[in-house]
Amino acid sequence: MKKILLISTGGTIAMAKDDNGLAQPTLDAQNLLRAVPEIKSVADVTAEQWLNVPSPFLQFSDLVELGRKINEAETAGYDGVVITQGTDTLEESAYFLDLILEISIPVVLTAAQRNPSLPSSDGPMNLLDAITVAADDQAKNYGVLVVANSEVHGAREVVKTHTSRIDTFRSPEFGPLGAISNGRVVWLRNQLWHEVFPIKQLVDKVEAVYLGLGSEGSVIEFLVDAGIKGIVIQALGGGHVPPKTLPAITKAVNKGIPVVITSRCHAGRLFTGTYGFQGAEKHLWELGTIFGDGLATSKARVKLVVLLSAGLSLDEIRYHFEKHFYA
Incomplete structure (x- = not known):
């Protein structure tokens, strides 16, 4: 069974309603993992809470540090990494990591549009699908991936297209790289290309x-x-x-x-x-x-x-x- 590291950074997928009925980041990585017992049959997952913030709070410097953690996970023998964060900046986080990481294990980002307090939350299925993709042997050939609504998207192409619908993540011109069906990953096309540029000193102005x-x-x-x-x-x-x-x-x-x-x-x-x-x-x-x-x-x-x-x-x-x- 594949060893997968789950890194939680917050976002709607890790939120619950407060006393005023407003969603706030409160759930940790272990909470996310316990909510989806089916994961145990897919991979051996270690959950790590790194941040717990809404995704507009993230900075490029955070992503540089996240890149280091992913490299450390590969060195430690993990077969893949799944990162949960908010949807608002997920397309940017995914592409930044895609451009700076030169590793041989799958890296998958996922999120949720509906928080776990809602009966129709998409977070549990997205997490299960993301871990399924991270455990797939072919996923390492596609660069950093985004998994949501049972679709697999490339980091370069995927964008958030809707404020609330669960099919918000799309690749407008070429469509998804793959899909998850009956617990298996079906790859639909190849990635266009993948390029890596090691960071020397962060310039984010x-x-x-x-x-x-x-x-x-x-x-x-x-x-x-x-x-x-x-x-x-x-x-x-x-x-x-x-x-x-x-x-x-x-x-x-x-x-x-x-x-x-x-x-x-x-x-x-x-x-x-x-x-x-x-x-x-x-x-x-x-x-x-x-x-x-x-x-x-x-x-x-x-x-x-x-x-x-x-x-x-x-x-x-x-x-x-x-x-x-x-x-």
């Missing part, structure tokens, strides 16, 4: 800026003046920005700040030479911005943090964002 109809460049300008280390701009369509943002974008690029462009669309990659108007993708390319590798804005921000923390130069950062689609 990176922010994302949303652009829309009539946006100006004041937020970008503020970030540049505040000493930001990297900016991700969520542009329109295939990579277009309102003209009034261009002076601020140009200022950031001229200061040597990596400026990564993503799209607010849920799927697809940026264009490179379809449109020629001011603020279109060709103009942004010529300005020296970096095109975001088909990543969601949240994922592009995580990748930029990792690349900066790995000590890469601006040209190296550009290469690792653009090599798959724009080289």
